[in-house]
């Protein structure tokens with residue numbers, strides 16, 4: 001068992017309103033602004049919280065995907081979902097359509113948002129004036145998710161903390177409200193539940209899952225209850241144990257039944273250990289094969305670069321391993337059954353965190369359907 005203590009970088013950068021609970025846990029408030037229609041209309045041109053987004057803009061998706069493709073042979077190509085900034089002519093390819101999500105008849109901003117291209121193509125919404133001719137300023141509705149969590153843990157109990165990927169995925173869900181509205185969502189490796197709680201604001205059903213280590217599932221349940229007032233009143237949120245290392249065939253019947261309606265699988269920051277990565281990829285593959293209504297799997301992660309003497313360069317070994325292992329499983333029968341798409345993350349921040357350049361959002365879906 002690992003004795004290494006780890007701390008999420010999230011706590012260093014953001015001023016969370018955090019109180020010590022006395023049992024080694026803290027309760028933190030993750031404040032957010034609700035998206036409004038203007039965000040949807042402009043596909044994210046107007047960043048809501050600009051701080052981290054500015055940093056992100058310094059690092060385009062083209063840059064991150066070139067890094068991705070540099071570790072792959074041509075068959076391991078990571079597709080960009082929409083193309084940003086540099087490749088304007090290729091943007092507006094609706095990859096979602098290629099994924100057979102034809103019922104999504106609107107522009108799924110965030111997946112395809114490309115600020116430069118959009119600024120050219122879309123007119124800015126008109127400035128509203130009141131009857132006296134004064135500019136009507138929009139007041140953004142704010143909310144807060146309250147989460148009980150640890151601030152430092154052993155490596156095997158990192159689910160008790162909160163990681164940046166959870167907030168990135170939360171932003172993506174908020175920005176794509178129409179996609180997730182009334183949907184059935186499964187979260188893998190939910191940890192203390194922040195992303196599942198965001199999903200519950202829109203979805204019909206959220207199944208939050210993780211391993212049961214050091215009371216994690218009880219904490220997850222408590223956090224879901226603590227934030228029940230935020231969720232869509234029609235949403236059912238359930239917490240279940242789901243261990244990537246257990247094969248689908250061995251899931252309890254009850255869990256298999258629950259999973260039959262799942263349309264979207266989401267997972268944040270579960271790529272950090274090659275053993276867990278392999279088990280996660282096997283789980284993804286089983287879900288892609290077994291769940292009849294599954295449209296896409298969204299994976300948020302932080303690449304976490306390290307400099308190695310062997311490579312004489314900065315490399316992201318866990319991310320690279322994920323790409324290699326996924327490709328190995330994908331090409332197993334001589335043909336790629338699934339697509340891995342690098343989703344443009346040029347959507348606004350609704351949560352307050354540093355949207356660092358190493359954050360990545362991937363989408364996996366059926367290559368043909």
Ligand SMILES: C[S@@+](CC[C@H](N)C(=O)[O-])C[C@H]1O[C@@H](n2cnc3c(N)ncnc32)[C@H](O)[C@@H]1O
Nearest residue numbers: 158159162163166189190191243244245268269
């Ligand atoms: C870095 S934490 C991320 C937690 C949360 N998604 C977030 O972003 O804040 C990694 C998560 O993967 C979960 N995990 C690790 N091994 C797992 C396994 N074998 N099966 C299911 N989940 C696992 C951990 O318990 C933890 O919740």
